[in-house]
Amino acid sequence: MSTILFGSISTLADTSELQRRAFNDAFQAYGLDWEWSRDDYTSMLSSNGGAQRIEQFAATKGVDVDAAAVHAKKSEIFQELLGSSSISPRPGVVDVVEEAKRGGHEVGFVTTTSQGNIDALLAALKPHISAEMFDLIVNRDSVSSPKPNPEVYEYALKTLGADAGDVVAIEDNVGGVSAATAAGITCIAFPNENTAGGDFSAADETVDSLDATKILGLTAPDSRS
Structure with missing residues (x-):
């Protein structure tokens, strides 16, 4: 069975500027x-x-801060912003998910963010995208090392019983691409508005919208021959 793995929050909806504001x-x-x-x-x-x-950043400023506490506050604010903002799925995302499900393929959401952020995002994207559409949702508590470590993808492969050769990952940042490719997974780079200038040369392809037929075709046995 072929599998499509969305690799971060901003592969589903471009929340990068909301993150910066938070x-x-x-x-x-x-x-x-x-x-x-x-x-x-x-x-x-x-x-x-x-x-x-x-x-x-605090180190460059010579300031001692509780980075974990500040980040927790950022996550709280980000989740509130998701609830009050009008966001929508990125181009092609809904088509990929729906076409994959119709074809009997598995779909995963493989992140190393918090479950709170995931829940807030999916709530904001209803009815277009919901948790029920995913066969697996991975958060930062599922693994010990965040991306670019490939552990999160290795965890997804093991949990789904999938072979890396039958999987396509969609990532919006360089670290995510590194994680997917290190796990031996074909990776489509789908940069968001703030990562578009990154070096995505490690990805198999870089796109600004998702084409369901093309992405699902990459999981075909002869697609890499």
């Missing part, structure tokens, strides 16, 4: 005189992990 609001809530511009934020997206970004 970071800045969290900084303000903690009395930090920080304001991440879009250029600032874009430069940080080559690595995964919001708390790590906060910690690294």
Whole structure:
């Protein structure tokens, strides 16, 4: 059985600017005189992990902060923003999910974000996308190492009983692409508005919209011959 794995929140809906706003609001809530511009934020997206970004940024400022607490506040704000904002699935996402399900393929959502963020996103995307559409949803508690470590994809393969050669991953950031390819999975890069300038040369293809027929075709046994 072929499998399609969506690799992060912004492969389903482009939430990158909401994320940046949530970071800045969290900084303000903690009395930090920080304001991440879009250029600032874009430069940080080559690595995964919001708390790590906060910690690294604090180090450059010579400031000691509780990065985990600030990041938890950011997640709280982000979830509130998802609930109050009008977001929609990215181009082709619904077609890919629906076509995969019609064809008897498995569909997974393989992230290393919190379950709270996942729940808020899927609630905001109803009725277009819902948790029931996924055969597997992975969050950061499922694994010990975040992307770009391939553990999250190895966990998904094991849980679904899937062979890497029958799987296509869709990722929006460089770290996610690295994780998927390290697990031996064909990866389609689907950059969001703030990761579009990244180096996606490790991906099998980079697209700005998803084509269901093409993506499902990549899981065919002879597609790599």
